[in-house]
Amino acid sequence: TQLLEQSPQFLSIQEGENLTVYCNSSSVFSSLQWYRQEPGEGPVLLVTVVTGGEVKKLKRLTFQFGDARKDSSLHITAAQTGDTGLYLCAGGLVYNQGGKLIFGQGTELSVKP
Amino acid sequence: DTGVSQDPRHKITKRGQNVTFRCDPISEHNRLYWYRQTLGQGPEFLTYFQNEAQLEKSRLLSDRFSAERPKGSFSTLEIQRTEQGDSAMYLCASSLAGGPYNIQYFGAGTRLSVL
Numbered sequence: 001t002q003l004l005e006q007s008p009q010f011l012s013i014q015e016g017e018n019l020t021v022y023c024n025s026s027s028v029f030s031s032l033q034w035y036r037q038e039p040g041e042g043p044v045l046l047v048t049v050v051t052g053g054e055v056k057k058l059k060r061l062t063f064q065f066g067d068a069r070k071d072s073s074l075h076i077t078a079a080q081t082g083d084t085g086l087y088l089c090a091g092g093l094v095y096n097q098g099g100k101l102i103f104g105q106g107t108e109l110s111v112k113p
Numbered sequence: 114d115t116g117v118s119q120d121p122r123h124k125i126t127k128r129g130q131n132v133t134f135r136c137d138p139i140s141e142h143n144r145l146y147w148y149r150q151t152l153g154q155g156p157e158f159l160t161y162f163q164n165e166a167q168l169e170k171s172r173l174l175s176d177r178f179s180a181e182r183p184k185g186s187f188s189t190l191e192i193q194r195t196e197q198g199d200s201a202m203y204l205c206a207s208s209l210a211g212g213p214y215n216i217q218y219f220g221a222g223t224r225l226s227v228l
Contacts (some may be wrong), residue, residue, distance in 0.1 A: 006155070031214035031215060042117075042119075043219045089205045101146075103148075105155050
């Protein structure tokens, strides 16, 4: 059973379209991080959200943390081919702060010109 | 400013051989984590250290796996008697204890292929 469910697993869209990736859990997280990973490379941190209801923007990317700190979403506006990659959500459980991150399965995004 | 460094980047070995990977964390970070990632999946936690102490180990870490961080700086992950199922990307991450939100920074990983 996956503790952090990420959807969709695959997404193929045209340049200029909008998209949303979801990360859901029944557990409460102290924080949730979004990473982007290129093939053959390690995950690169995009953002950390820590407060329930928090919204953070990074250029065309908008991240939201659910009020109960159990879910999060990533919205990309007007996707570009450079957004192609694997997007991962990861959280630290409230009772295990400082320890492991729990990762979702990832969303493989392909943006076509 | 150097990030997390991992060596080697790629390792090809035959089944039954032993392999060792090295991770150098961000210099001021005292926590170091190892994860394993298979194709199409998110990383899975293996173990982590705070300074020299190994504080948590996953059930994924069989007795063929051992990790060390002898001086609280770099860490090594050794896999003995490798099996084909060990083929994966091994990722290292580091963070600063006392930082509020367990923000971990990852290295580029070591890709292991067991033939």
